[in-house]
Amino acid sequence: MTVTLRFAPSPTGNIHIGNARTALVNWLYAKKNDGQFILRFDDTDVERSKVEFAEGIERDLRWLGIEPDRIERQSTRFSSYDEAAEKLKVKGLLYACYETADELDRRRKRLLARGLPPIYDRSGLRYSLKEIAAFEAEGRTAHWRFLLPNYEDDPFTTKRTEVHWDDVVRGRQTVDLASMSDPVLIRGDGTYLYTLPSVVDDIEFGITHIIRGDDHVTNTGAQIAVFEALDAKAPAFGHHNLLTSADGSGLSKRLGSLSIANLAEDGFEPMAVVSLAVLIGTSQAVEPMKNMAAMAARFDPQTITKSAAKFDMAELLGLNKRLVHDYSYDAVSERLSALNIGGGEEFWNAVRPNIEKVSDAADWWAIVNDANPVIDDEDRDFISEAKALLPDGPWDGETWKKWTALVKEKTGRKGKGLFMPLRKALTGQEHGPELATILQLIGPEKTLARLS
Ligand code: GLU
Numbered sequence: 297m298t299v300t301l302r303f304a305p306s307p308t309g310n311i312h313i314g315n316a317r318t319a320l321v322n323w324l325y326a327k328k329n330d331g332q333f334i335l336r337f338d339d340t341d342v343e344r345s346k347v348e349f350a351e352g353i354e355r356d357l358r359w360l361g362i363e364p365d366r367i368e369r370q371s372t373r374f375s376s377y378d379e380a381a382e383k384l385k386v387k388g389l390l391y392a393c394y395e396t397a398d399e400l401d402r403r404r405k406r407l408l409a410r411g412l413p414p415i416y417d418r419s420g421l422r423y424s425l426k427e428i429a430a431f432e433a434e435g436r437t438a439h440w441r442f443l444l445p446n447y448e449d450d451p452f453t454t455k456r457t458e459v460h461w462d463d464v465v466r467g468r469q470t471v472d473l474a475s476m477s478d479p480v481l482i483r484g485d486g487t488y489l490y491t492l493p494s495v496v497d498d499i500e501f502g503i504t505h506i507i508r509g510d511d512h513v514t515n516t517g518a519q520i521a522v523f524e525a526l527d528a529k530a531p532a533f534g535h536h537n538l539l540t541s542a543d544g545s546g547l548s549k550r551l552g553s554l555s556i557a558n559l560a561e562d563g564f565e566p567m568a569v570v571s572l573a574v575l576i577g578t579s580q581a582v583e584p585m586k587n588m589a590a591m592a593a594r595f596d597p598q599t600i601t602k603s604a605a606k607f608d609m610a611e612l613l614g615l616n617k618r619l620v621h622d623y624s625y626d627a628v629s630e631r632l633s634a635l636n637i638g639g640g641e642e643f644w645n646a647v648r649p650n651i652e653k654v655s656d657a658a659d660w661w662a663i664v665n666d667a668n669p670v671i672d673d674e675d676r677d678f679i680s681e682a683k684a685l686l687p688d689g690p691w692d693g694e695t696w697k698k699w700t701a702l703v704k705e706k707t708g709r710k711g712k713g714l715f716m717p718l719r720k721a722l723t724g725q726e727h728g729p730e731l732a733t734i735l736q737l738i739g740p741e742k743t744l745a746r747l748s
Pocket of ligand 1: 305506507512
């Protein structure tokens with residue numbers, strides 16, 4: 297059987313680095329096992345799902361280096377869900393309930409006040425035809441719950457029913473089906489909650505592994521029961537830890553700055569985002585992977601730790617910087633041209649140790665072309681002497697060395713006292729790329745002007 301995984305976002309917002317983690321983990325697992333990766337849009341909520349968000353998710357995945365083998369949309373598959381719901385009803389495993397949200401809330405509170413677990417009492421199974429007629433006369437419509445297999449003969453007498461699975465990430469897991477309420481599969485307005493469509497699709501698309509956030513561990517217990525009720529074998533499951541923001545709060549889909557679209561727009565390298573999204577919260581070192589093949593070789597779901605992992609922008613920038621420092625000119629020349637950055641290979645080699653993002657090279661290119669010289673009062677005479685010693689053109693890569701040797705000899709200055717005033721006069725900055733290349737690119741005319 298072909299290993300088949302899926303990433304199943306709801307297209308109700310942009311995806312962020314935490315969602316990217318789920319997508320990447322599934323993609324890498326599929327690729328490592330010569331498998332298939334399906335992008336499945338969980339768009340049964342037609343009000344909130346938007347085509348633009350679905351397009352954005354496809355674009356963001358492509359940016360990360362993920363090309364789905366197949367794309368599916370739940371909004372086109374309602375007939376399959378209706379069929380499955382019918383099958384469960386016929387088996388007596390999907391039953392109508394008429395409680396309002398308020399009534400359920402009050403019941404839960406009463407149970408909690410008595411120190412009891414707030415589990416639904418299956419009143420829906422007890423309604424008489426008369427009661428149902430009365431509810432309907434009131435204008436209530438049924439929502440439908442799945443009857444969990446957590447009892448022997450009498451559904452009102454539940455017993456501990458353990459569901460086990462060998463989690464691809466967390467090892468052996470156990471959920472007790474008697475500790476949860478029968479899940480609602482269909483809302484009062486007839487729309488499906490995520491559970492049933494997800495299971496139906498996982499069966500029909502031949503999903504062999506489901507890897508998702510550990511907020512789904514309890515769902516997995518109930519979903520395994522739904523797989524079995526639909527006469528299917530549940531796939532393997534894995535639950536990875538979640539990413540939180542630096543303050544420990546969850547990353548929300550609406551959190552713009554950490555959306556993949558924003559990180560792309562801010563000039564981050566896809567492999568920096570990929571490396572962090574996959575390696576953070578594992579027992580492995582967080583290092584920049586150069587490409588997806590290297591990432592796949594490094595990826596090991598069993599190294600994912602159980603506690604949540606904190607996303608740190610400084611860590612992302614650090615990875616980005618390490619990738620950029622290693623880029624050859626050929627790897628970036630087209631991007632430099634698109635940013636109107638000249639100076640060729642020499643300029644790139646000079647600036648790359650000083651930048652965190654490729655686009656930062658534009659700041660240095662701007663300085664080559666135009667800078668506000670900074671000359672401190674105590675350095676004025678020194679700068680005039682240095683100016684008088686500038687070699688005649690044409691300049692080459694050796695000019696800086698020759699010039700500063702002369703200036704050193706003539707003025708007696710050395711080290712920082714020699715170089716810093718020159719750097720500040722030439723670039724207006726206290727730090728920056730090797731001046732040997734920068735001086736040559738600035739050229740005699742601008743250099744003379746900046747030293748005045
Ligand atoms: N749409 C669901 C979610 O985003 C999918 C969960 C799953 O992978 O089964 O939470």
